Every structure is written in structure tokens, then in C-alpha cells.
Amino acid sequence: MSDIYIHTEKLCFSYTDADGKAEHPALNGISVDIHEGEYVAVLGHNGSGKSTFAKLLNLILEPTSGKLVIGDVELTGRELSDEEVLQLRRNVGMVFQNPDNQLVATIVEEDVAFGPENLGVPHPELRERVDGALAAVDMSDYAHHEPHRLSGGQKQRVAIAGIIAMMPKCIIFDESTAMLDPSGRREVLNTIQMLNCEHGITVLNITHYMNEAAMADRILVINDGELLMDGTPDEIFAQREILRRVGLEVPQCAALIHELRKSGIDIDGTKISTVEDCAELIASYYAKTSLKQEEQDV
Amino acid sequence: MKGVAFGQYYPAVSPMHRIDPRAKVIMAVLYIVCTFLCKNLTGFIALLLSAILLVTLSHIPLKLVLRSLRPILFIIAFTSVINIFMTKGETLLTPESWKIKIYAEGIWNALFMVLRITVLIIGTGIFLTYTTTPIALTDALEYLLSPLKKIKIPVHDFAMMMTIALRFIPTLTEETEKIMNAQKARGADFTTGSLLKRAKALIPILVPLFVSAFNRAFDLASAMECRCYHGGEGRTRLNVLHYRAVDFVAILLVAAFGVGLFFLNRYGFGYTLS
Amino acid sequence: MYKIYLDHVSYIYGQGTPFEKKALDDVSLGIRAGCMTGIIGHTGSGKSTMMQLLNGLASPTEGKVLLDDYDINSRPEEVLEACKSLPPYRNLSKSAAKKAIKAEVTRRRRELCFRVGLVMQYPEYQLFEETVFKDIAFGPQNMGLSEEEIKARVLEAAEFTGIESDLLDKSPFDLSGGQKRRVALAGVIAMRPEVLVLDEPAAGLDPRGRDFIFEGISHYQKTTGSTVLIVSHSMEDMARYCDDMVVMANGQVKMHGNCKEVFSKVSDLSSIGLDIPQITQLMALLREKGMDVPQDIYTVDAAVSAVKRFLETGKGGV
Known part of the structure; x- marks a missing residue:
């Protein structure tokens, strides 16, 4: 196992009302380790605290209690210098939900440059980074376009390029596909996968789409501000009833296998995260039973 | 609004489009000075010719340029009327017995004023809005005003605000249209009734628009923070503006034109403004 | 009997500008009364444009949109022609008649909005009142x-959409995303439209929120017998709730029929580039592997019984 990149211990956060009286706990002691290069999906229904979790990792919000360590630096229990906050934010990038609200400049390439410009990256490295980031998300042809004329998926890829140009170690996607159409979603998911596989970037994808979560190495399920489940997609999807209780549904194919097992068919239910896996399960079960049938017939 | 570039920017490839935006801002200022330097008929003829030259150099259709004068037609008309009727001179054109007295000087004054305003509008339009994108203009102003940072004027912040405004104008326009359609679909009526009723009918559009604009602002602020924005200090820039020799030549030409006008005032002919 | 009929409808955006784009290309389509019809297609296929034509927010460049056989875009002259012989207009002076007819056209246009309720994408943006009650009452x-x-x-609309009575006095801006969406939906349902048209009603909601919305729509449709049109990308949702399906691509109707018919043409759907329900994909995969399971399966329940039957008997048994 590679090194731990993000380490949290009993991380808590409460929102305070505008009048400063009542406190609403949003996160209730989350302890989790995320390793370098991992692709983790964070699942939960709206209001489960999953977005709060993401905002804590990026220091947009400050934890009320608990311990947060990112890449050997402990970020809780002391005042952080501006320098440290900047350092953290360049290492942990964040892509938001609404593609319109995170593009700053009126030209694509200038928007991608926004992050590195803030970091004071000098020429010619700045130009190289921008061009490289645009190429990585396959948007080089659009370098001089205006962002508002792009499709949702394209806008989101530009936003991702803007983060890549800061050369982060980890990128958090905060429901970045929720407002996209299927083709836009595919574009973004392929980009995420590519960043994880080819560039070794640690990925946290916060989502409520099960099919998306199935693409990750590992899934964290958050409910009522607590970490409810932690495991591989296969392990998580095997526990359909618990997921249902917290308002989540397993993908259709996994549901089929569950239903078949429930109705007395003794089919293997351990690898159910993709369509191909499920088809394989049914096929091998069929091969096994039809073989038995033939034996009996003989 | 849809499909139309914001502002008056007219995309074209012309010598004027290619000049550095900072140079154009300087030239625009010099040109404004020129229009006020003009005092006599020769000067104004030269000024008019220069305006025609500018339009030609910028490849902007004349029709479009003239259209930009429409909003100030009233001001032009008003100044000419004031000048014609209020100027007292020596050559009386109307019969002595008339109560209203119009002098030749008044006519000349009006003519010059109209010329001055027209050329002023056309000139600044050509230098600034027609051939320079709003964003390039913002950049240019940030560069030119950067000495003011020394006396603690937040030039960078203003430029950033301008950039963001320009970025979000199309987004918010689209949003307004969307909200209007949604409320129309619920039977909202924006077109009939008294003024008060119509103003009230705007509430269902303005409230959602403000709410959404604020949400966008919050999102954008977090997104900018996440991308390490911390003001203008220590920032580098992807596209740095570079003066070329031709930019200096262009500035010098406008300056030379001003000097020329100054001399025309002394040696020119025709009616001279007092 | 069709509730809505599009008769050779074309729509061109920005006609005469460099941005000109044909969004609908000679579409003829009938929507059955009292049914839930899903309209599927990817962005730019013309489905959202079609929606705006249905309640007169936009009018077609060519062709007619008929609601109960009445052309909703009847021009003032036609309305005039129709009204001329009617008693209240006959005795009016010319200018008074003109005025009266103008008012009549506006009235018809507004009435159309009430008859054909339109729920836009992310409709929670339309909320503006101080309380949920007042907002629903706007229509x-x-x-x-x-x-x-x-x-x-x-109250009726709140019940259809599952908005609890204690929410009615709250500010709509204090609600959760899913609740806001339901309030916006209630705001349209409260007009009791004969035709309810929705654009991506569940976009961005979590599974629970999505189910709430679709249950609400379905409840309204069943109780009032109105005609519902849902525009969506999600085949899985459409398969679950709709009777009929229209598949659109490049401004044209590519398929139209009940769900079973449409889903049996899996290869056509994927060639248009649409996302087929996962379960239908699985069935296709199983058939590729040589198992004789039926293809026109699009819900988990149907898949369970089909696969079970196949595994137990070795036969597809359609």
C-alpha cells in the first residue's frame, strides 16, 4: 500500500446559525485514511455531510474539532499561516458542481492560467503548464474560446484544466457531474479516470450516482455526518439493504443479482459493480447449472 | 442579446485592431485633446478628415459607426440650438425687427460644436470600444493605472471586478431570459397595466435573479480561493502585453496631429472660435 | 385521439444571423391524451425547443402546434375572422373591435400557459415569494x-407533491434542494394544467429526491387524467414511469412508440448515442454470450423474472 495522503481523526464540523445561537452538526467524527494515488468515491444523499467533508479537506471550512493531516502536515489545533493555506490549496484542488460559477476569465486559456498566475509561476513555465493542462483534458482547440459558449461538459473540463495547471497531488470533485448531460458526464468521468491512472493524482469524487461510484477503487458512504461504510464497490453494493435505508440505490445490475439470490437462485454475489461482472456471474452460473442438468440427464 | 458579442466590439482584422490596447487608450486621450485644440475652419476640416481616416483604418462599416451617434443625437441637437440662439456676434442674419436674433457666429459655433462632439464620439469609439475587446481594455487600464497602486488605490481589484463582470454578463442575461420564461409560464404578465403594476410584475424576476447572482458570487469566491487567489500581489500573467515599434509610431502620429492642429489655429483660415 | 399534435413543425434559431441553427426539422408527432410520454435525446437534439413550442413561449418557424385540434399560434387576423361574427364584436366600432381582439389574443395566450403547464429545468430558480404557500399561489x-x-x-398541489403543511409558511429559500424543486413543481400543478410538460425534472437530485418528484408527477397524472410530457436524459427513469417514448436526434423524431417497442431496438438507440438502461445493456450482453433472454427488458423487476425463468428452464420464454 502506498503512503497515506489524507488522514482524518474524529473530524467534526458544525454550522452556526446566522444569529450565532443554534449549532447544526454537519459532520460527526469522521476517521479515514486516503492513500496516495487512490480513487475514492464519497457517496451520500443530499445533506448527508459529504460536501462538508470535502470543504474541510480544502480548508474552505475549518473543522470544529478532530485531527486533519494532509501530506505530513497537520492542519488542525493551531493557527495556519497564509503561506501554508496556499500550499495546501495548490496540493488539494477542487472542482465544483456548477460549471458556470467557477470560471473566472473570459477566455479559456486565461482561465486555466488563473491558478498558476496566483501562485506566481513565471514564464515560460506558465505557458507550458496552461498548454499541458488544456491538452490533458483535450480542450486545446478551445484555448481562445469564450467559456460561456461551451457545453457543460466542456466547461467542466476547462475547470479541471485550471486545477491541473496548479499541479495538485489530489483533486476533489464536489458533485462535478450533477449538472451535466450524459455525454458531458462521460467526458468528465473519463478525464477523472485518466488523471488518476496516468498522472497518479489522488481523486475524491463526491457523488450520489451509483454508476459513477462503481468506477472508483474504494467507496465511502456518509450518512448524517458519520462514516457509515468503507470498502470496495463490490463490498458496498453487496449491502443493498443498508444503502437503501440511507436513501441510496445500488446499480440496476447489482440489484438484479440481489433479487435473484433472494428468490432462491444460488448465484455468486461477490463481484457486482459493473455490467460485465454481472453478466459474467450469470453466465458462469448458467454454465454450471446446465452442466449439472446434462449430468443428471445422462 | 443572444449571439451578439457584448459591447460594441467589432471583430475584424485591421491595423487598428492590432495596436496594443494601452497605446490605444493613450491615443484616445490624445485624440480627445486634439478635438478641443481645434479652433478654426481649417482645423475642423483636418479633424473631420482624421476621423474618416480612422474609420477606414479600422475596417468598421460606416453605418455601424453612425449608428453609435444615435443615442447622443439629442445632445447634438440641444447644443446646436443653444449655440444658434444664444451666441451674440456682429453679423446679424435675421431682420432687425425680429425678437429672435440669429448671428452668423452662432451658426458657425453650432457647426463646430456638432463636429467636435461627433468626431469625439467616433474617435474614442474607434480607438476603444470598436477595435478593443472589453477585456483587453480592462487589461490596458490596469497596466496604465498601476502606478496608482503606490498611493494605495486597488487598481488590480478594480480590474478583477471588471473581468468578472464581463465574464458573467452573458450568463446572467441568459438566466434572466430563463426566469422570465418560467414566470410567463405561470401566467405572469409584464406588458399590460399601469406603470406601478408593471414595476410590481418585475419582482418575480428580480428576486430570483438576485438570489441566483448571490449564490453564484459565493460559489465563485470559494472557487477563486481554491485556486489560490490572494489579490494582485506576486501574480504573474499568461498574456503579457508587449509594445511594438508600430504602437509608438501610432502614438507619435496622433501627438503630431495635435501639434499640427495647434499650428493650424495660428496659420489657418476661416471662422475662428473665440 | 391526440391531445397535442405537431404538424410539420420546424424551428430555426437566429434566422438570418451567422448563428442560425435548425433546432426542429419538419417534425410531425402526436401525443396521446392521458398518457405519460418521455422525450429522450441528447443536448441539442431539439427536445427542449419542442417543449417551449407547446405553450406558446416560442412559436414554430413553420408548421402548426395543435392542442385539442386548435392551432395555438393562431394569428390575430385568424382570431379576428373567428370573432367577427360573434355578437359582442359585431356592434363594436372598428378601433374598439381591434382593441378587444388584441385583448382576446393576449387572453388566449395566457390561458394557454394555464392549460399547458411548463416546468423548466432547475425550476427552483423561479421561487421568489416570502412563503412557500404564496409562491405556489402565484400561478x-x-x-x-x-x-x-x-x-x-x-393545498391540493402541496399534497400531490408531498409538501408537508408545516412547510407552507416557511420561506422557500430555507428549504433543501429537493424540497425547493417540489415547491416549484407544485407552483405549476396548482394551475391544474391539462398538459404538464417537464424538462429534466430530477436533474441533480439524489435518488430519494428523484423518486419524490416522479411519484408526485405520477400521482397528479393518475388522479387528474392529464397528459404529461417529460423531457429527460435518463432512460432508466423514463423506463420506470412513462407509457410512451419519443426518441429525438438532430431535430427529428427517430422513434416513437411504447416503451417496449423503443427498448427492443437497443442497437438503434446506442447508434444515436443515448445511454441505455444498465439492465438493458446487461440483457444484450447475456444474449451475446449465447443466452436466450428477451431483449425488450428495461426494468429490474422484468429482468429478475426473465433471467429467473431462463435459468430455471433454459428458455427465454418471451
């Missing part, structure tokens, strides 16, 4: 109904 108020009637309508 009925514009219809000029009485106080009691408005109240009855609001």
Missing part, C-alpha cells in the same frame, strides 16, 4: 381565481 392568482379557490388549489 392561480394570475388566473384570477377567488381566495378560497386559490387556497384549495395550493
Whole structure:
């Protein structure tokens, strides 16, 4: 196992009302380790605290209690210098939900440059980074376009390029596909996968789409501000009833296998995260039973 | 609004489009000075010719340029009327017995004023809005005003605000249209009734628009923070503006034109403004 | 009997500008009354444009949109022609008649909005009132109904969409995303439209929120017998709730029929580039592997019984 990149211990956060009286706990002691290069999906229904979790990792919000360590630096229990906050934010990038609200400049390439410009990256490295980031998300042809004329998926890829140009170690996607159409979603998911596989970037994808979560190495399920489940997609999807209780549904194919097992068919239910896996399960079960049938017939 | 570039920017490839935006801002200022330097008929003829030259150099259709004068037609008309009727001179054109007295000087004054305003509008339009994108203009102003940072004027912040405004104008326009359609679909009526009723009918559009604009602002602020924005200090820039020799030549030409006008005032002919 | 009929409808955006784009290309389509029809297609296929034509927010460049056989875009002259012989107009002076007819056209246009309720994408952006009650009442108020009637309508709409009564006095801006969406939906349902048109009603919601919305729509449709049109990308949702399906691509109708018919053409759907329900994909995969399971499966329940039957008997048994 590679090194731990993000380490949290009993991380808590409460929102305070505008009048400063009542406190609403949003996160209730989350302890989790995320390793370098991992692709983790964070699942939960709206209001489960999953977005709060993401905002804590990026220091947009400050934890009320608990311990947060990112890449050997402990970020809780002391005042952080501006320098440290900047350092953290360049290492942990964040892509938001609404593609319109995170593009700053009126030209694509200038928007991608926004992050590195803030970091004071000098020429010619700045130009190289921008061009490289645009190429990585396959948007080089659009370098001089205006962002508002792009499709949702394209806008989101530009936003991702803007983060890549800061050369982060980890990128958090905060429901970045929720407002996209299927083709836009595919574009973004392929980009995420590519960043994880080819560039070794640690990925946290916060989502409520099960099919998306199935693409990750590992899934964290958050409910009522607590970490409810932690495991591989296969392990998580095997526990359909618990997921249902917290308002989540397993993908259709996994549901089929569950239903078949429930109705007395003794089919293997351990690898159910993709369509191909499920088809394989049914096929091998069929091969096994039809073989038995033939034996009996003989 | 849809499909139309914001502002008056007219995309074209012309010598004027290619000049550095900072140079154009300087030239625009010099040109404004020129229009006020003009005092006599020769000067104004030269000024008019220069305006025609500018339009030609910028490849902007004349029709479009003239259209930009429409909003100030009233001001032009008003100044000419004031000048014609209020100027007292020596050559009386109307019969002595008339109560209203119009002098030749008044006519000349009006003519010059109209010329001055027209050329002023056309000139600044050509230098600034027609051939320079709003964003390039913002950049240019940030560069030119950067000495003011020394006396603690937040030039960078203003430029950033301008950039963001320009970025979000199309987004918010689209949003307004969307909200209007949604409320129309619920039977909202924006077109009939008294003024008060119509103003009230705007509430269902303005409230959602403000709410959404604020949400966008919050999102954008977090997104900018996440991308390490911390003001203008220590920032580098992807596209740095570079003066070329031709930019200096262009500035010098406008300056030379001003000097020329100054001399025309002394040696020119025709009616001279007092 | 068709509730809505599009008769050779074309729509061109920005005609005469460099941005000109044909969004609908000679579409003829009938929507059955009292049914839930899903309209599927990817962005730019013309489905959202079609929606805006249905309640007169936009009018077609060519062709007619008929609602109960009445052309909703009848021009003032046609309305005039129709009204001329009617008693209230016959005795009016020319200018008074003109005015009266103009008012009549506006009235018809607005009435059309009430008959064909339109729920836009992310409709929570349309909320503006101080309380949820007042916001839902906005539509009925514009219809000029009485106080009691408005109240009855609001409560009814709140019930359809599952908005609890204690929410009615809250500010809509204090609600969760899913609740806001339901309030916006209630705001349209409160006008009791004969035709309810929705654009991506569940976009961005979590599974629970999505189910709430679709249950609400389905409840309204079943109780009132109205015609519902849902525009969506999600085949899985459409398969679950709709009777009929229209598949659109490049401004044209590529397929139209009940769900079973449409889903049996998996290869056509994927060649258009649409996302087929996962379960239908699985069935296709199983068939590729040589198992004789039926292809026109699009819900988990149907898949369970089909696969079970196949595994137990070795036969597809359609």
C-alpha cells in the first residue's frame, strides 16, 4: 500500500446559525485514511455531510474539532499561516458542481492560467503548464474560446484544466457531474479516470450516482455526518439493504443479482459493480447449472 | 442579446485592431485633446478628415459607426440650438425687427460644436470600444493605472471586478431570459397595466435573479480561493502585453496631429472660435 | 385521439444571423391524451425547443402546434375572422373591435400557459415569494381565481407533491434542494394544467429526491387524467414511469412508440448515442454470450423474472 495522503481523526464540523445561537452538526467524527494515488468515491444523499467533508479537506471550512493531516502536515489545533493555506490549496484542488460559477476569465486559456498566475509561476513555465493542462483534458482547440459558449461538459473540463495547471497531488470533485448531460458526464468521468491512472493524482469524487461510484477503487458512504461504510464497490453494493435505508440505490445490475439470490437462485454475489461482472456471474452460473442438468440427464 | 458579442466590439482584422490596447487608450486621450485644440475652419476640416481616416483604418462599416451617434443625437441637437440662439456676434442674419436674433457666429459655433462632439464620439469609439475587446481594455487600464497602486488605490481589484463582470454578463442575461420564461409560464404578465403594476410584475424576476447572482458570487469566491487567489500581489500573467515599434509610431502620429492642429489655429483660415 | 399534435413543425434559431441553427426539422408527432410520454435525446437534439413550442413561449418557424385540434399560434387576423361574427364584436366600432381582439389574443395566450403547464429545468430558480404557500399561489392568482379557490388549489398541489403543511409558511429559500424543486413543481400543478410538460425534472437530485418528484408527477397524472410530457436524459427513469417514448436526434423524431417497442431496438438507440438502461445493456450482453433472454427488458423487476425463468428452464420464454 502506498503512503497515506489524507488522514482524518474524529473530524467534526458544525454550522452556526446566522444569529450565532443554534449549532447544526454537519459532520460527526469522521476517521479515514486516503492513500496516495487512490480513487475514492464519497457517496451520500443530499445533506448527508459529504460536501462538508470535502470543504474541510480544502480548508474552505475549518473543522470544529478532530485531527486533519494532509501530506505530513497537520492542519488542525493551531493557527495556519497564509503561506501554508496556499500550499495546501495548490496540493488539494477542487472542482465544483456548477460549471458556470467557477470560471473566472473570459477566455479559456486565461482561465486555466488563473491558478498558476496566483501562485506566481513565471514564464515560460506558465505557458507550458496552461498548454499541458488544456491538452490533458483535450480542450486545446478551445484555448481562445469564450467559456460561456461551451457545453457543460466542456466547461467542466476547462475547470479541471485550471486545477491541473496548479499541479495538485489530489483533486476533489464536489458533485462535478450533477449538472451535466450524459455525454458531458462521460467526458468528465473519463478525464477523472485518466488523471488518476496516468498522472497518479489522488481523486475524491463526491457523488450520489451509483454508476459513477462503481468506477472508483474504494467507496465511502456518509450518512448524517458519520462514516457509515468503507470498502470496495463490490463490498458496498453487496449491502443493498443498508444503502437503501440511507436513501441510496445500488446499480440496476447489482440489484438484479440481489433479487435473484433472494428468490432462491444460488448465484455468486461477490463481484457486482459493473455490467460485465454481472453478466459474467450469470453466465458462469448458467454454465454450471446446465452442466449439472446434462449430468443428471445422462 | 443572444449571439451578439457584448459591447460594441467589432471583430475584424485591421491595423487598428492590432495596436496594443494601452497605446490605444493613450491615443484616445490624445485624440480627445486634439478635438478641443481645434479652433478654426481649417482645423475642423483636418479633424473631420482624421476621423474618416480612422474609420477606414479600422475596417468598421460606416453605418455601424453612425449608428453609435444615435443615442447622443439629442445632445447634438440641444447644443446646436443653444449655440444658434444664444451666441451674440456682429453679423446679424435675421431682420432687425425680429425678437429672435440669429448671428452668423452662432451658426458657425453650432457647426463646430456638432463636429467636435461627433468626431469625439467616433474617435474614442474607434480607438476603444470598436477595435478593443472589453477585456483587453480592462487589461490596458490596469497596466496604465498601476502606478496608482503606490498611493494605495486597488487598481488590480478594480480590474478583477471588471473581468468578472464581463465574464458573467452573458450568463446572467441568459438566466434572466430563463426566469422570465418560467414566470410567463405561470401566467405572469409584464406588458399590460399601469406603470406601478408593471414595476410590481418585475419582482418575480428580480428576486430570483438576485438570489441566483448571490449564490453564484459565493460559489465563485470559494472557487477563486481554491485556486489560490490572494489579490494582485506576486501574480504573474499568461498574456503579457508587449509594445511594438508600430504602437509608438501610432502614438507619435496622433501627438503630431495635435501639434499640427495647434499650428493650424495660428496659420489657418476661416471662422475662428473665440 | 391526440391531445397535442405537431404538424410539420420546424424551428430555426437566429434566422438570418451567422448563428442560425435548425433546432426542429419538419417534425410531425402526436401525443396521446392521458398518457405519460418521455422525450429522450441528447443536448441539442431539439427536445427542449419542442417543449417551449407547446405553450406558446416560442412559436414554430413553420408548421402548426395543435392542442385539442386548435392551432395555438393562431394569428390575430385568424382570431379576428373567428370573432367577427360573434355578437359582442359585431356592434363594436372598428378601433374598439381591434382593441378587444388584441385583448382576446393576449387572453388566449395566457390561458394557454394555464392549460399547458411548463416546468423548466432547475425550476427552483423561479421561487421568489416570502412563503412557500404564496409562491405556489402565484400561478392561480394570475388566473384570477377567488381566495378560497386559490387556497384549495395550493393545498391540493402541496399534497400531490408531498409538501408537508408545516412547510407552507416557511420561506422557500430555507428549504433543501429537493424540497425547493417540489415547491416549484407544485407552483405549476396548482394551475391544474391539462398538459404538464417537464424538462429534466430530477436533474441533480439524489435518488430519494428523484423518486419524490416522479411519484408526485405520477400521482397528479393518475388522479387528474392529464397528459404529461417529460423531457429527460435518463432512460432508466423514463423506463420506470412513462407509457410512451419519443426518441429525438438532430431535430427529428427517430422513434416513437411504447416503451417496449423503443427498448427492443437497443442497437438503434446506442447508434444515436443515448445511454441505455444498465439492465438493458446487461440483457444484450447475456444474449451475446449465447443466452436466450428477451431483449425488450428495461426494468429490474422484468429482468429478475426473465433471467429467473431462463435459468430455471433454459428458455427465454418471451
